[in-house]
Amino acid sequence: MAENDDRVRLKVMGLSYSQIQAGAYALILAQVGGPYRIPVVIGAAEAQSIALKMESITPPRPMTHDIFVSFAHAFGVKLEEVFIYKFEDGIFSSEMTFSDGERTVTIDSRTSDAIAIAMRTGAPIFTTPEILDETGFEMEIKEEGDGDHEPDSEEDSMTANREPRLENYAIEELEKTLQKLIEREEYEEAARVADIIKRKRGEQ
Known part of the structure; x- marks a missing residue:
């Protein structure tokens, strides 16, 4: 569609604690093929849902966004x-x-819910150049290595300060901790532990 040719495609880059609003999180969206990042302040429940998908953690029981996607697929x-x-x-x-396949319907949604669902379906995320200009900040792209590694390094920079003491645990201990957290349905903390395990394995 010609009117949408100038839209900017985005991808989910990571999560960090919000410096603006207590008890909230900043979802970082990255411009695909560009240096700009957009921080979106979201609630704890939505952050938990997004974090689970980012870390490929499957909860014992489906969450609201999982149910929505299953319902849509069923029909x-x-x-x-x-x-x-x-x-x-x-x-x-x-x-x-x-x-x-026959009808196309557009509905309004909270951005956090829309992105949580898009992550579960692989649907693309877009915004306007105006919103990117108004809300985006430029992230320096490191030259070493190829572009495929840039998201990991940026996620690492956002998560490195979260749980410094956990970094000293052995991977086996972290995996046991992760399992206990999932069993207790403490998914937010589980996502952090999973991220540390992933980074430690990458360093081996």
């Missing part, structure tokens, strides 16, 4: 895309476009 409905179309008074507004 042959596909999420075509997420579009962050407005930023006003510090709030991002998004819409999700669904199709069943």
Whole structure:
């Protein structure tokens, strides 16, 4: 569609604690093929859902976004895309476009929910150049290595300060801790431990 040719595609880069709002998190969206990052303040529940997907952790019971995706798939409905179309008074507004092959429907959504669902379906995420200009910040892209490693290094920089003491644990101890956290349904902490395990394995 010609009117959408100038839209900017985004991908989920990582999560960090929000410096703006206590008890909230900053979801970092990255410009695909570019240096800009957009921080979106989201709640703890949505951050937990996104973190689980980022770390490929399967909870014992499906979460709300998992149920929504299963429901849509059961009825042959596909999420075509997420579009962050407005930023006003510090709030991002998004819409999700669904199709069943015959009808296409666009509905309004909270950005955090839309992205949590997009991550589970592989649907693309877009925004406007205006929103990118207004809310984005430029992240220096390291020259060493290829671009495929850049997301990992950036995630590491955002998560490195979270649990410094856990870094000293052996991988076996961390894996036991991860299992206990999942059993207790403490998914937010489990995602952090999983991230540390992934980084420690990469260093071996």
